[in-house]
Amino acid sequence: xxxxxxxxxxxxxxxxxxxxxxxxxxxxxxxxxxxxxxxxxxxxxxxxxxxxxxxxxxxxxxxxxxxxxxxxxxxxxxxxxxxxxxxxxxxxxxx
Numbered sequence: 219x220x221x222x223x224x225x226x227x228x229x230x231x232x233x234x235x236x237x238x239x240x241x242x243x244x245x246x247x248x249x250x251x252x253x254x255x256x257x258x259x260x261x262x263x264x265x266x267x268x269x270x271x272x273x274x275x276x277x278x279x280x281x282x283x284x285x286x287x288x289x290x291x292x293x294x295x296x297x298x299x300x301x302x303x304x305x306x307x308x309x310x311x312x313x
Contacts, residue, residue, distance in 0.1 A: 225251070227284050229275060230292035234258045236271055237292075238278045252282050 224243040229236070236256040242249050256274050258267070279286065 224288065225285060226288045226290060227279070227286075228290045228292070231271065231294065231297070233294065236274055238275065240282055240284050254278055 223245065226241045226243075228239040228241070230239075235258060237253075238256070239253045240251040242251045258270065262270055278284070
């Protein structure tokens with residue numbers, strides 16, 4: 219019997235797809251447990267997109283009995299604003 223020490227769920231939101239990947243860490247290796255690429259329906263309205271993704275993620279978690287404690291999300295660059303900050307050395311020590 220092999221015991222999984224850790225598990226992670228990766229979620230990537232694409233323009234017209236949703237990619238879900240579940241990895242498990244064992245003593246000496248990391249293994250792909252399951253994955254699924256979900257194409258968005260072509261007639262999906264923009265305002266329905268969030269609820270559709272939420273339902274599909276919940277279904278994937280339930281079907282594969284995945285814990286919700288370690289989730290990673292990948293977003294396309296056009297979904298967020300990135301700003302670099304320059305901090306004084308004294309502030310960097312407290313981070």
